[in-house]
Amino acid sequence: MGYQCFEVEITAAVAHVRLSRPAELNTMTPDFWRELPEIVTGISDDASARVVVISSTGRHFSAGMDLSVFTDGHLMAEAEAGRRHARLRSNAKVLQWSFTALEKARIPVIAAVQGGVIGGAVDLVTACDLRYASSDAFFCVQEINIGMTADVGTLQRLGKVVPEGVARELAYTGRRMPAQRAYEVGLVQHVYADHDALVEGALETAREIAEKSPLAIWGTKVAMNYARDHSVDDALEQIATWQAGMFQPADMMEAFAARAEKRAPVFPDLLPEPRGL
Numbered sequence: 599m600g601y602q603c604f605e606v607e608i609t610a611a612v613a614h615v616r617l618s619r620p621a622e623l624n625t626m627t628p629d630f631w632r633e634l635p636e637i638v639t640g641i642s643d644d645a646s647a648r649v650v651v652i653s654s655t656g657r658h659f660s661a662g663m664d665l666s667v668f669t670d671g672h673l674m675a676e677a678e679a680g681r682r683h684a685r686l687r688s689n690a691k692v693l694q695w696s697f698t699a700l701e702k703a704r705i706p707v708i709a710a711v712q713g714g715v716i717g718g719a720v721d722l723v724t725a726c727d728l729r730y731a732s733s734d735a736f737f738c739v740q741e742i743n744i745g746m747t748a749d750v751g752t753l754q755r756l757g758k759v760v761p762e763g764v765a766r767e768l769a770y771t772g773r774r775m776p777a778q779r780a781y782e783v784g785l786v787q788h789v790y791a792d793h794d795a796l797v798e799g800a801l802e803t804a805r806e807i808a809e810k811s812p813l814a815i816w817g818t819k820v821a822m823n824y825a826r827d828h829s830v831d832d833a834l835e836q837i838a839t840w841q842a843g844m845f846q847p848a849d850m851m852e853a854f855a856a857r858a859e860k861r862a863p864v865f866p867d868l869l870p871e872p873r874g875l
Contacts, residue, residue, distance in 0.1 A: 601618075601629075601633045601637070602627070602629040602630075602633065603617060603618060603619055603624075603626075603627060603629050603630040603633050603634075604616060604617060604618055604630075604633055604634070604637060605618045606637055608641075608646060608647050610805060610808065611647050611648040611649070611805075611808040611867075612647055612648070612649050612650075612651060612801060612804040612805055612808050613641050613646070613647035613649070613650045613651070614651050614653065614801065615634075615637055615638070615650055615651065615652045615653075616652075616653050616654060616655055617630075617652075617653070617654040617655060617659070617660060618655055619655075620654075620655040620656020620657070621656070622664075623656065623657070623658045623660065623661035623714070624654050624655070624656065624658060624659065624660040624661065625660065625661050625662065625663065625664035626660060626662060626663050626664050626667065626718045626719075627664040627666055627667065628664075628666060628667055630664070630696075631667065631692070631693055631696045632696075634696050634697075634699070634700075634722075635695060635696045635699035638650055638699055638700055638703050638707065639699050639702075639703065641703075641705070642703035642704045642705050642871075643704075643870060643871040643873075644870050644871075645704075645812075645867045645868040645869065645870050645871075647705065647808075648705055648807065648808040648812050648815070648867070649705055649706050649707075649708065649804040649805075649807045649808050650700075650703070650705060650706070650707045650708065650804075651707075651708045651710055651797075651800050651801055651804045652707065652708070652709050652710065652722070652726065653709075653710040653711075653712075653796075653797050653800065654710075654711065654712065654713075656713075657712075657713045657714075658712070658713035658714035658715075658716070659711040659712055659713055659714060659715045659719055659735070660714070660715065660716065660718065660719035660722070661714055661716050661717070661719070662716040662717025662718040662719055662740055663717055663718045667693075690749050690750070693749075693750050694749075694750050694751060696750075697721050697722055697725035697750060697751050698725065698751070700722075700725040700726055701725050701823060704812075704816045704819070704868060704871075705812070705815065705816070705819075706727040706728065706804075706807055706815065706819060707725075707726045707727050708726060708727060708728045708729075708730065708800050708803065708804055709722065709723040709726040709728070709729045709730070709800075710730050710731075710796050710797055710799075710800035711723060711729065711730070711731050711732070711735050711786075711796075712731070712732040712734060712735055712793045712796060713732075713734055713735060713736075714735075714736060714738065715731075715735060715736065715737045715738070716737075716738045716740045717738070717739070717740035717741055717748075718750055720737055720738070720739055720740075720748075720752045720756065721748065721750040721751040721752045721755075723737075724751060724752055724755035724756050724758075724759055725751055725755060727819065728787055728800075728803065729780075729785060729786045729787060730786055730787060730788050730789075730790065730796055730799060730800045730803075731777040731780060731781070731786040731788075731789050731790070731796065732777065732789070732790050732791070732792055732793050732795070732796040733777055733778075733789055733790065733791055733792070734777070734792075735776075735777040735780070735786075735789075736774040736775060736776050736777065737768070737774070737775045737780055737785065738768075738772060738773070738774045738775070739752055739756075739768050739769045739772055740772060741772075742769060742770065742771070742772040743772035748769065752769070753765075753769060756768065756769070756785075758826055759784065759785055760783045760784055760785050761783060764783050777789045809862055809863065810865070811846070811849040811852075811853070811863075811865045812865060812866075812867060812868050813844060813846050813849060813865075813868060814846075814849060816868065817837075817840055817841075817844055820840065821833065821836065821837045821840065824836045824837075849865055852864065852865060
């Protein structure tokens with residue numbers, strides 16, 4: 599399937615999803631917001647890959663929201679205030695889902711960023727499981743610089759990834775955070791010398807994750823996302839219930855056998871998600 603904003607390649611259980619509009623700085627057009635959740639959710643639901651890597655092309659990972667997203671045609675102009683405001687809220691929820699879909703996917707999503715990670719691009723990467731950067735990368739909560747409050751996930755997720763004071767400083771000032779500082783505060787897990795090394799490093803990590811039990815990886819992602827937003831007691835209840843239904847001794851036996859036989863383990867893929875009865 600062809601996409602306007604992305605190129606997708608799946609190799610050895612790793613899906614490589616690339617933003618593909620470098621001349622336009624990979625701004626987030628209406629097509630972007632439709633295509634990204636469709637791609638990631640489709641891969642997750644179909645079990646066609648075990649990890650997704652999102653990278654980009656050109657000088658910048660993404661310059662953020664494209665201005666075309668802010669136009670809503672004559673319907674908004676002709677509607678009375680209550681309906682316009684309700685539509686604006688619905689629009690925000692649609693945009694939010696484009697990145698929440700990355701969190702809800704059954705598989706890990708890794709961001710590999712170079713150059714500018716601006717505005718909506720910060721929303722994107724904070725919804726990913728892991729983040730890697732090239733040395734020229736920088737992060738900017740651009741919304742505050744154009745007189746608006748960020749509303750697609752940065753303010754809700756960034757403070758769960760980095761210390762709250764760091765998140766507030768970025769959100770209030772709109773300053774650029776360079777890659778090395780992003781590494782120091784935990785926003786990214788590694789800084790690579792250049793774009794090529796970045797992409798290869800992210801794909802190597804993805805391949806390593808793809809060798810693990812996909813059921814165990816799914817359970818780990820669900821548990822860690824749940825624990826982020828709940829108390830320790832609640833999170834322990836959650837994982838106990840998950841294990842009661844999802845624990846798979848066969849995968850453990852395969853892991854032990856593979857180690858004893860000095861080979862890579864072979865685990866079944868997840869079953870595709872049901873699509874109606």
